[in-house]
Amino acid sequence: xxxxPALPNAYDVAYxxxxxxxxxxxxxxxxxxxxxxxxxxTGIIGAKLEIxxxxxxxxxxxxxxxxxxxxxIAVAIALLVLGxxxxxxxxxxxMAIQQFLTLxxxxxxxxxxxxxxxxxxxxxxxxxxxxETSLIAGTGFNPLITVxxxxxxxxxxxxxxxxxxAKNIAFKTAGISATITQLLGVSEPALFGIVMQSGLRAxxxxxxxxxxxGMVLSLLSxxxxxxxxxxxxxxxxxxxDRYQFVTYITVGLAVFIxxxxxxxxxxxxxxxxxxx
Numbered sequence: 001x002x003x004x005p006a007l008p009n010a011y012d013v014a015y016x017x018x019x020x021x022x023x024x025x026x027x028x029x030x031x032x033x034x035x036x037x038x039x040x041x042t043g044i045i046g047a048k049l050e051i052x053x054x055x056x057x058x059x060x061x062x063x064x065x066x067x068x069x070x071x072x073i074a075v076a077i078a079l080l081v082l083g084x085x086x087x088x089x090x091x092x093x094x095m096a097i098q099q100f101l102t103l104x105x106x107x108x109x110x111x112x113x114x115x116x117x118x119x120x121x122x123x124x125x126x127x128x129x130x131x132e133t134s135l136i137a138g139t140g141f142n143p144l145i146t147v148x149x150x151x152x153x154x155x156x157x158x159x160x161x162x163x164x165x166a167k168n169i170a171f172k173t174a175g176i177s178a179t180i181t182q183l184l185g186v187s188e189p190a191l192f193g194i195v196m197q198s199g200l201r202a203x204x205x206x207x208x209x210x211x212x213x214g215m216v217l218s219l220l221s222x223x224x225x226x227x228x229x230x231x232x233x234x235x236x237x238x239x240x241d242r243y244q245f246v247t248y249i250t251v252g253l254a255v256f257i258x259x260x261x262x263x264x265x266x267x268x269x270x271x272x273x274x275x276x
Contacts, residue, residue, distance in 0.1 A: 001075050002039055002083075007031040027080055030087070037122060038078055038086045046074035093124070097131055101143060106219035109147040113214020114207050116148040117155070120187060121196070132227045143223035145237070146248070150213030151206075152231040153252045156182040157259035158206045158267070159190035162198050166269045185230035202267045209259035216251050 008030045012018035020028035032038045053066045097115075100108040119125040125148075132142050156179050163175025171194075178189040195202050222244055224237035234252070238244040 001071075002032040002042070002078060004031065009033060023080065028084055028087070029079055030083070032078075032083055032086075033126075037089075037124065038083050040123075041082055041086075042074050042078040045077060046070055049073055093127065097128070097144070106215035109214035109216070109218025110211050112144065112147045113150050114211035116214075117151045117191070117207055117210055120151065120191060129227070136225075136227065141223040141225055142227050142237075143218070145224050145227045145234075146217050146222050147214030149230060149234050150217065150252065150255050151210040152182060152185070152187060152234070153213065153255045154206045154209035154259045155187050155190050155195060156231060157209070157256040158202055158263045159194045161260045161263035162194055162202060162267060162269055165264060165267075171269075183231045185233065187230075198267060198269060202263060205259055205262050205267060209255050209262070212258070213251055213255035216254075217248070220247055220251070222248050222251070 008018040008020055013020055013030050020030045022028055049070045050066065053069060054062060057066050097112060100111050100115075102108065103111070116125060116128070119128070128144060128148065132144050135142050135144060159175055159182060160179040163172050163179060166172045166175060175190075175194045178194050181187075182190040195206055222238070224234075225240050226237045229237055231252075235245060235249050238248045
């Protein structure tokens, strides 16, 4: 219901191609495509409501009325309260990211390189697309995806190192498969299936490597002229200039090697292997 076609598409509203529906003149209603937080919190609220109504509802009415009441209340809260609040939060987050890009001495690249993987963990990385689109439309270049892309190199390296260290064959196989998937641009299997399962140390190596790579690229003024490509295919966005192309590949490889070595030396795989 949060992505019902009856609601204006969130991306169309963000790009100015559509307008939200206003309730009482000030509460905007839009679809929540790409907004993980809204769905997550709504699910938690719905679960709590269901537990409550299962306890108080007579057995003869429970099967019919409990699901109806839970969905009605949860969706109403999502559309009228949670959704607008989350969109407001995402709006200010977008403004903050735009400000980070202007920070000197590579600080912006450092911060964004650190924040982006966390955004992926929460599903909020979709909001970066609208910033990238506006950057390309306004300047012809996209420095944001450049610093964000270091997450892919770092995540792949950490995943590969953990996989090679693991003694559990099933975990090792899954990790190598997830590494290949990450190299082709899909990060979630490596992130959620391997890196986050291996403890805080693995996560911090990935975050630090991504942040350092972002800082170096920001200092060197590297910027893409497109968006949507990751890791192995991402150098295609820098073919317009030899310096940009060579520098980007060099930094990406350096991030990969750094993250791989640090992970291989310091990250233990015992916990992840046992859970696997």
